[in-house]
Amino acid sequence: MSMTPPPGWYRDPSYPLVERWWDGTAWTDHRRQPEAPQQPSPQQESAERGASGRAKVVALSVAGVVLVASIVTGALLLSRDEGGGDAAVQTGPTTPTGPTARATDTPSPSPSASASASSADDPSSVVDELNGITLPLLDGWVRPQYVAEDDVVMTTPGTYDCPGDPGLCRHGRVISRTATATDVKSPKALAEQDIEDAANDAYDRDLIDSRPYRGIKSHHLVKAGSVAVAGRAGYFVRWKVGTGVGPGGYVESLAFPSSVGSESLVIVRFAFDAGADGPPLADMDRITKGIRPVGDAGTGGGVGSSIGPSQ
Structure with missing residues (x-):
């Protein structure tokens, strides 16, 4: 089951050097520099609180992904400590959950x-x-x-x-x-x-x-x-x-x-x-x-x- 990411600041797909506000369904025209993050407006914060049901589902999903990634990373480190060779590990990106996401994070939908x-x-x-x-x-x-x-x-x-x-x-x-x-x-x-x-x-x-x-x-x-x-x-x-x-x-x-x-x-x-x-x-x-x-x-x-x- 696919889920759209919650509202937040994400890397702007059309100009990756800035962050762009995702309102939960589409990109808006609001942009900012990553070096000087700005908090979302009270209206945006209210919209996030109003969407608590979907936010909880996404948060639980992200928490599960982080837990699995932690278990896998721990197992790999344990294997290396026991004498295993170095291994190149690639893990899938996790979806950021709020306006503090850095410019390198991009939500899964890409409307631009x-x-x-x-x-x-x-x-x-x-x-x-x-x-x-x-x-x-x-x-x-x-x-x-x-x-x-x-x-x-x-x-x-x-x-x-x-x-x-x-x-x-x-x-x-x-x-x-x-x-x-x-x-x-x-x-x-x-x-x-x-x-x-x-x-x-x-x-x-x-x-x-x-x-x-x-x-x-x-x-x-x-x-x-x-x-x-x-x-x-x-x-x-x-x-x-x-x-x-x-x-x-x-x-x-x-x-x-x-x-x-x-x-x-x-x-x-x-x-x-x-x-x-x-x-x-x-x-x-x-x-x-x-x-x-x-x-x-x-x-x-x-x-x-x-x-x-x-x-």
Whole structure:
């Protein structure tokens, strides 16, 4: 019988350097640095006390696992003391039970994209459980590793020295996240509102306020229009941006309703370097057309859409 872990702070699957609050059923947007743990809010503590029945079951289960692990460890140490050889022992991870869990602990469910991707049966796709979609992992793309930005679902392999402020840059990134703007009701309005933020995040200032490309100096609209995404009506806006140094790049904001939960709007951002070292611009279209609802490989992605770039 599988059980979900109780509410608590766990390693963020999309950015393992921080901890993220698990409310017992899904990841929230609350994050913290592991070096400075914060106590959960009174509402969260009250929710934990209210869920005492499930917490007791999980606590008993964890206690049983710890007891068995202790017995096995004691037996191995006794065997070694009696003259046995060294043995490499691997034990399964135990599920943390509260907000004091360290950043190296991860609850068994993994609703975020990068965590689900690592356990996906299909190596050619990335799963974003939170938004209920899978994205195709094309040739020339890899699952994110050592990426500081939240919600990155794939990148081009390797890094290069940024041409502006010191740092490491990547030629391509794809990000998938739930839209947070509550006043935006349509995919078209969301994509048109998000594109400037997408461009600034990719080519203006990074998370530590550095300017890896010395800022954006110009931009122009490449194309925009309606597109079917995972069987839903979506909208995209694509810009070409010029930067202070380097070849500049292409950014796109793709918005569409999620197929799960409250069907909140989802925003997928693309950031591709321009020039010979950047990924093919057609990969934006191929990834869009390959987006599927989780568990429904037969649903068309961008069927009937026309989103080829105009140069």
